[in-house]
Amino acid sequence: MQIADRLSKIPPYLFMELRKKINKAKADGVDVISLAIGDPVEPTPESIIDELCRTARIPENHRYPTDEEKGMYAFREAVAAWYRERYGVTLNPADEVLGLIGSKEGCHHFIFACTNPGDIVLMTDPGYPAYRASILMGNCEPYSMPMLPANDYFPIFEDIPKDVVKRAKAMFLNYPNNPTGACGSREFFKKAVAFAKQNGIAICYDNPYSEVVFEGQERLSFLCVDGAKDVAVELNSLSKPYNMTGWRIGMAMGNPQIVAAISKVKENTDSGIFNAVQFAGIQALKQENENITRMLGIYRKRRELVLGTLKKIGIDFKAPKGTFYLWIPVPKGMTSLEFTDRLFEKTAVVVAAGPAYGKYGEGFIRISLTVPDARLKEAMARIEKEFGG
Numbered sequence: 453m454q455i456a457d458r459l460s461k462i463p464p465y466l467f468m469e470l471r472k473k474i475n476k477a478k479a480d481g482v483d484v485i486s487l488a489i490g491d492p493v494e495p496t497p498e499s500i501i502d503e504l505c506r507t508a509r510i511p512e513n514h515r516y517p518t519d520e521e522k523g524m525y526a527f528r529e530a531v532a533a534w535y536r537e538r539y540g541v542t543l544n545p546a547d548e549v550l551g552l553i554g555s556k557e558g559c560h561h562f563i564f565a566c567t568n569p570g571d572i573v574l575m576t577d578p579g580y581p582a583y584r585a586s587i588l589m590g591n592c593e594p595y596s597m598p599m600l601p602a603n604d605y606f607p608i609f610e611d612i613p614k615d616v617v618k619r620a621k622a623m624f625l626n627y628p629n630n631p632t633g634a635c636g637s638r639e640f641f642k643k644a645v646a647f648a649k650q651n652g653i654a655i656c657y658d659n660p661y662s663e664v665v666f667e668g669q670e671r672l673s674f675l676c677v678d679g680a681k682d683v684a685v686e687l688n689s690l691s692k693p694y695n696m697t698g699w700r701i702g703m704a705m706g707n708p709q710i711v712a713a714i715s716k717v718k719e720n721t722d723s724g725i726f727n728a729v730q731f732a733g734i735q736a737l738k739q740e741n742e743n744i745t746r747m748l749g750i751y752r753k754r755r756e757l758v759l760g761t762l763k764k765i766g767i768d769f770k771a772p773k774g775t776f777y778l779w780i781p782v783p784k785g786m787t788s789l790e791f792t793d794r795l796f797e798k799t800a801v802v803v804a805a806g807p808a809y810g811k812y813g814e815g816f817i818r819i820s821l822t823v824p825d826a827r828l829k830e831a832m833a834r835i836e837k838e839f840g841g
């Protein structure tokens with residue numbers, strides 16, 4: 453029996469060693485606090501659960517989903533209305549919107565929709581690890597565009613070698629950004645559209661944190677700038693705004709050709725989202741925007757707590773304004789892994805080491821704010837005790 457070569461190209465999971473240590477510590481009775489995973493702990497709002505239960509009882513919803521891989525029209529209409537209302541973007545639900553099993557699924561299908569084996573795919577580094585994995589599974593070549601604090605975490609397109617640009621057929625962009633928390637800007641979007649047009653590059657703008665922004669930062673869709681729909685598909689998700697990570701529902705919007713190509717991949721891969729989940733999704737998009745405001749209030753307080761603690765232990769930096777992550781420089785003279793190891797050994801607090809997100813992640817750690825308040829307070833108290841003064 454053979455296992456596909458493409459899987460062996462996917463880099464090993466950097467948390468493996470740490471996970472072993474965590475499991476051992478837990479078995480020894482240590483009270484481990486993990487700040488490593490970005491997954492809201494607050495429950496999905498009641499009305500969304502009610503709508504799932506109501507529609508799950510309707511037998512016709514037990515069959516293959518309506519409109520299968522595209523998503524039901526009513527869901528696509530709700531997405532279009534949400535985009536109009538929240539980002540001022542007009543979308544035609546007929547051919548510019550597609551239902552997805554989360555935005556992660558869209559990233560993967562984008563590769564199969566827009567590239568051929570051997571193509572280069574540009575991606576930001578540090579970046580969401582699933583991009584690299586999908587690029588490699590598509591037998592394409594990832595090219596890392598450095599995301600550096602000195603450039604406000606924007607890639608510099610002019611720095612990409614000409615021969616790379618020539619072979620590049622697709623690009624992942626993601627703001628508000630995981631892991632750095634950096635936010636996009638209209639000016640950058642215009643640059644990206646011009647670069648993509650000039651070089652025949654399809655953009656996958658992954659935007660699942662579009663609603664998680666702080667301190668007056670504008671909520672943005674990539675599709676809000678002229679010409680974006682000529683070159684880009686945007687992915688979004690109900691996972692983060694409505695605490696629905698486990699429900700697996702998201703959407704792709706934008707260029708009708710890319711949307712149709714992703715739909716074709718889906719048609720031959722899965723049969724769409726359970727109708728009852730789509731009805732629940734419509735309920736979320738239409739009725740539960742209050743949840744977004746509530747969650748932002750919660751994350752804002754946690755963010756202030758972490759930034760306050762970091763300041764007290766001598767790590768003072770200007771955090772970007774998006775996502776529920778904080779991308780924090782490690783103390784001078786230590787690598788990311790040395791710092792995460794020391795943190796774990798001394799405080800039993802687990803954070804993500806920067807290199808897990810790419811080579812340009814060295815020198816940073818990522819803290820996620822999706823932990824209950826009491827646990828975060830406890831983690832910060834331990835850190836202050838260990839590293840303070």
Ligand SMILES: Cc1ncc(COP(=O)(O)O)c(C=O)c1O
Pocket residue numbers: 490553554555556557580626630658660688689690691697701702
């Ligand atoms: C940048 C980015 N894209 C996509 C996803 C996946 O989101 P979804 O739950 O919609 O698949 C995540 C989840 O953490 C993410 O950080």
